[in-house]
Amino acid sequence: MKLPVSTEWLLHCATTLAQLDPGATASAAQLAEYYDLPAPYLAKQLQALVRAGVLSATTGPRGGFRLARPAAEITLLAIVEAVDGASSPYECREIRRQGVGALPDEDCRRTCVLAARMADAHEAWRGSLAGVSLADILAELPPTAPARTRSRIAATTRPAPHR
């Protein structure tokens, strides 16, 4: 059971964008340089966050990505599920209905008890991540972090013609 490596990238990129001045953006190339990540793959993943309504993308020479909503309204769950989808890691293939032990249909109208308890665990995981917003994350960073983040993002290379 593994989340994609890009989960870490996007949690950090979203946290970085949450520290920019209101309305400011950072491009995929800038974020890739900021974290030394492969730019084309990061760009694709950032687009997944746009599709999920977590980020918005603007075009043009000063364009790039910014949060689509206030940081307090973006949960870690929204970011993680934008990367990996929302399905449970447990797959029930209904083996209770097959083989010598196959249960009759009337005993299978309710969800399998085991599948139900696995779904409960997935909901506990989701609930934990739904309870943490980017604003909560920022509140745990040192007070000097946002200014440093902004100055370091400014030190990354803007695409031409602004180089």
Place this chain on the structure above:
Amino acid sequence: MKLPVSTEWLLHCATTLAQLDPGATASAAQLAEYYDLPAPYLAKQLQALVRAGVLSATTGPRGGFRLARPAAEITLLAIVEAVDGASSPYECREIRRQGVGALPDEDCRRTCVLAARMADAHEAWRGSLAGVSLADILAELPPTAPARTRSRIAATTRPAPHR
């Protein structure tokens, strides 16, 4: 983020073994026939449950698998982690330390806030599964289930010389 398909197999096989008479066993071949599963791969997975202390294996003509502990002391977590290991699905590769935005060492003595919240979610998932035992699962089955399970296991093929 996916658990192995065999997670379902082993949750069901352990639930089946929990319904047998005290001391009774079922072989990998019997359990494979019971659920129409590939016997050699199931046998390997059952051995993982033995190594994890969930099942015990006995050899000889009437040998096979049975619970190593009372059903009330075997949690779904023990079974799932025997199959898939106990590591978190979230992998922190410390990208906060790399690229233009690399944080100085003194800012990285504590676990990354994002990694800590992802670990919290994993613990919520683990806690949910640790709170459900095989005895809890049995208590949710219809009262007629154990007798049916025993008679159907008895209908599977015992290995020679008992065929």
